[in-house]
Structures are given as C-alpha cells and as structure tokens.
Amino acid sequence: MIKNKPRKDVEDIETQQLRAASVNRGKWIYHIVKEGLAAGMQWKDVKEAIRKAGAYKGYHDLLRTADLKKFAKAFATDALRKTNDAEIPVLTDDEFVWEVHYCPLVDAWMQYTDDEEFIAKLCDACMEIDRGTMDTYGWNLELKNTIAGGDGKCTICMQKKK
Amino acid sequence: MIKNTPSIDEKLILKLREANENRGLWYYYLLKTAKDKGFDIEQFARKGVRKVGQSRKSQYPDTTDLKVFVEAFMDDINRKLFEMELVYMDDKEARIEFHYCPMTGMWTRLTEDQKFLEQICDIAMDVDRGLFDEYDCFEFSLGKTICEGYKTCEIFIKKVK
Numbered sequence: 001m002i003k004n005k006p007r008k009d010v011e012d013i014e015t016q017q018l019r020a021a022s023v024n025r026g027k028w029i030y031h032i033v034k035e036g037l038a039a040g041m042q043w044k045d046v047k048e049a050i051r052k053a054g055a056y057k058g059y060h061d062l063l064r065t066a067d068l069k070k071f072a073k074a075f076a077t078d079a080l081r082k083t084n085d086a087e088i089p090v091l092t093d094d095e096f097v098w099e100v101h102y103c104p105l106v107d108a109w110m111q112y113t114d115d116e117e118f119i120a121k122l123c124d125a126c127m128e129i130d131r132g133t134m135d136t137y138g139w140n141l142e143l144k145n146t147i148a149g150g151d152g153k154c155t156i157c158m159q160k161k162k
Numbered sequence: 163m164i165k166n167t168p169s170i171d172e173k174l175i176l177k178l179r180e181a182n183e184n185r186g187l188w189y190y191y192l193l194k195t196a197k198d199k200g201f202d203i204e205q206f207a208r209k210g211v212r213k214v215g216q217s218r219k220s221q222y223p224d225t226t227d228l229k230v231f232v233e234a235f236m237d238d239i240n241r242k243l244f245e246m247e248l249v250y251m252d253d254k255e256a257r258i259e260f261h262y263c264p265m266t267g268m269w270t271r272l273t274e275d276q277k278f279l280e281q282i283c284d285i286a287m288d289v290d291r292g293l294f295d296e297y298d299c300f301e302f303s304l305g306k307t308i309c310e311g312y313k314t315c316e317i318f319i320k321k322v323k
Binding site: 014017018021022024025027028029031032033034035036038039040041045046048049050052053056057060079083111112129 | 174177178180181182184185187188189190191192193194195196199201202205206207209210211213214217218239271272289
C-alpha cells in the first residue's frame, strides 16, 4: 500500500505551487510513457530516455565537482527539499543520502491508477534521472527504500565507487 | 530563429519556470528517444498529451461563461509563468498571447532542429486541445507560435454554444 503524504509545508503557498508543477510533470510522464508502451516501446527505451535527461542535468544543471559534499549542497536546493519533503540523514566524503517523504510524481500517477505494480515500474524508470546524473560523476546510486514500493519514503544513496 | 526571453524575475516564478523547464527536459528526451528508435510520436505522444489535457478539466471552472474561463486560464501564476497578455476579449472570443514558453526555453538548449522543435511544440499544445475537448461551449485554436520564430504564441478561444 503506497503512502505518499507530505509531512511538512502543506499550507505553504510556495511549496504548494512547486508541488503542483511537479505533479503536472508526473501527469505528462504517466500518459506519454503509458501510450509509448502501448505503441510498442519497451521499459528499456523509457529508461534510456530518462537517463539521458539525467545526464543533461549532471552536465548542465548541477555543480561539476569531485566533492560529494559540495555536490549535495548544490543538489539539495531549498525548492527541492520543500517539494519532496526531503532531508539528508547521511553526508560523508563518500556517501550522500537523500531521503524523500513525498513524491509528486507518485502523487500524479495515483490520480490515474491504483495499479501499484505499474507505479513501481514507472518509479524505477524515473529513477534513471538520478542514475543518469550519477553516471556523469562516476558515482553509484543505490535505492534502499521507495515510496512507490510501499516503504513510505525513498532512501536514495549516492556513493563514490570504492 | 527562436526568440524566447523571459522578463519576470519574481522569486516564485523563477522557481516555477525552472520546474516547467524540467518538464520540458523529460518531455524532450522521451519524444526524441522514441522518435530515434522509430516510434511514431505523432501517434502515441499526441494521444498521451491530449489525455493529460483532458484530465485537467477538474482544475478549471465548470462554466459556459468565456470570461470566467479565461480568468481561470490566466490565473496569477500562469499569467506570470507564460507571460500571458490578454490582447482581446468579449463575450464570444478571447485572444491571448504568451510571451515566454518555459518548455521551449529548455528545448532550445537541447537542439537546433527547427522541424523537431515545431513538432514537439505542436504535440505539447495538445494539452490545451485536450482541455478544450472537455468544453462543448468553447473552441480552441493556436495561431503563430514562439517555436515557429514568432514573438509570441497566439491562443484563440471562441464561445461556440
């Protein structure tokens, strides 16, 4: 059973607007991917597309650095923290853990379907965005919990390769 | 040559612009990758985007009054995000111009392929066509667009019933 309610900033107007913008993105992703799959696209094609978007973010939007702590600071903008009701429980030289308590994409998808298996697959495909970003730094991404998988939070571990 | 420069620099609008440019990033790669692999984006992406638009009806007033609809369509956030200008409105028709498109803002960073830009712009506009599918009383049409190289996107809304 998916639990996906933000704990913080529920009444904050700016956060509401930012969440609504991301929910909207989720709606576009849902219908384009669903129709793409119906037209014969495979999940690997969807993942390839999103991974490319992630690589773009790595090269163009985020700080180019070999320092994971500096990267974390640039990644975890105030807007992203608020949108995703997120926090950083671990930050060392080798590991940056980003914990998300609300996912606007899952929120959008649950407005269209209660097929949790499909939502979990779509979530995994969408996580290619961060995997694609990590590729550009040569770092790993490990997903320890996911909201779409019913864990109540996403625990996204970004790690330097040993 | 596409000209698409925003002029509003309010803090919230800057953040929302970035969020909408991000939507443009995902959209671009989903369509570009599909097209490169031989899938017909005219067929499936139009269908998908139109469904998004149809699903947005619940966010708009259930009205036959054009002015009431336009007020919602041009709410404070949308007006600033797309730098919308109400050029003309009476009881029967409205003409709105968008002076900035955040999706195009992203796409032009990703490609110079004018033909593809125009194609993905027109497919994206199916979101509005989809919304108007849900209104028997209004008709939507698109005029010139920023992606075609014009200064603004022209939106025409007519009351037909």
